[in-house]
Amino acid sequence: MSLPPIKRVLLKLSGEVLMGDQQFGIDPAFVADLAAEVKAAKDTGLEICLVIGGGNIFRGMAGAAQGMDRAQADYMGMLATVMNALAMQNALEQLGVQTRVQSAIQMDQVCEPVIRRRAERHLEKGRVVIFAAGVGAPYFTTDSGAALRAAEMRCDALLKGTSVDGVYDSDPKRNPAATRFDTVTYDKVLADNLKVMDASAVALCRDNKIPIVVFSIREKGNLARVLSGKGVQTIVQDN
Numbered sequence: 001m002s003l004p005p006i007k008r009v010l011l012k013l014s015g016e017v018l019m020g021d022q023q024f025g026i027d028p029a030f031v032a033d034l035a036a037e038v039k040a041a042k043d044t045g046l047e048i049c050l051v052i053g054g055g056n057i058f059r060g061m062a063g064a065a066q067g068m069d070r071a072q073a074d075y076m077g078m079l080a081t082v083m084n085a086l087a088m089q090n091a092l093e094q095l096g097v098q099t100r101v102q103s104a105i106q107m108d109q110v111c112e113p114v115i116r117r118r119a120e121r122h123l124e125k126g127r128v129v130i131f132a133a134g135v136g137a138p139y140f141t142t143d144s145g146a147a148l149r150a151a152e153m154r155c156d157a158l159l160k161g162t163s164v165d166g167v168y169d170s171d172p173k174r175n176p177a178a179t180r181f182d183t184v185t186y187d188k189v190l191a192d193n194l195k196v197m198d199a200s201a202v203a204l205c206r207d208n209k210i211p212i213v214v215f216s217i218r219e220k221g222n223l224a225r226v227l228s229g230k231g232v233q234t235i236v237q238d239n
Contacts, residue, residue, distance in 0.1 A: 003211055003235060006156040006227065008047040008123065011038065012146035012197075013161050015053035015084055017217055025056060026087050035091035037223040038128065042097060044227065047123040049153055050130040051146040052088060054080030060138070074138035078105055081142060085132035086110065098127040104136030104145070116152055123153070143197035147204040158210050159226065160197065161217025166234035167196050183235045186212075196236060205236070212236035 017034065020027030042048050057080035063073030082103055089099045100122045101111035111132065112118065119129045134145035143160075150158040167189070168178040186206035189196050196202060196214055205212050215226045215233040225231030 003157055003213065003229065006046065008049070008153065008155050009041075009157050009159055009227075010049040010051060010146055010150040010153065010155045011041075011159045011161060011223070012051045012143065013053065013217060014163070015055035015057065015059075015080065015142075017056075017161065017163065018052070018084055018087065019056045026084065028087075028091070031087050031091045032094070033220065034217065035088060035095055035097070037217070037221070038088075038092060039095050039097050040221075040224050041227055042126075042128060044224070046227070048128050049119070049123070049149060049155060050085075050088065050128060051142055051149060052081055052084040052130065052132070053142040054078070054084060056080075057083060071138035074134075074140075075105075078133040078136070081134060082107065082111065082132040085130040089130055092128055098125075099130060100127055101130045101132055104131070104133040119153060129153075141198050141201070143201040144204070147197070147201035147210070150210050151204060151208040155210060157213055158205055159213045159215065159223070161215060161223065163216065163218055164214075165216040165219075165232045167194055167214050167236065169194070171195075181234050183237065185238055186236055189236055196234075202236070206238070209238070 018026050020030030054077045058076050060074035060077035064070040085101045089101050092099045102114045103111045104114050106113050122129050131149045134142050166180045168180050170178045172178040222231050226233050
């Protein structure tokens, strides 16, 4: 089973990917490599939206687990995603790709607020739009933010670039015998708790019929291969 023709995609990157081989923070060289991947995909004619997590700087749930107020910790995590968005914007613009950052938390000095019609206009003009600060409210992950923006912007697919090459029936890092799915339904992901994205994000994609494509962003050139239907990936969609 393959994807239908794609014109507009939302690419969700985990914040940890921006660390490269570091233990923390942002690796400018690796961000530059990611930006080159995004540019190559855009050069094929795609309209691209981006959502980047904040786990390389601060993760709200981790802070809450250590005794912080969950809402306060989540707001800190949202600020981390803005930092990552600005880093990616800088890397893309150094490659000549016009980019706009829109934040769900208003901070006019550094980026635009999330305004759907303005984002539509940016995409029509060939710009990449990076959505930051999740949904702008605590208790929601950046996965939920990605699913929300994909639905809002009427994207043809949500691509989730992670450190693993698809969806497995168990954690491949802990179980060497884990089996990778080529395709899997939204309902199976939810029923078996397959950890593709959080449940609210998967349900939102299911309700709006947005396929989720899970692939490894750490392999150079993999984004372009996945978009052409040749890369190793798992597609989450209805039968």
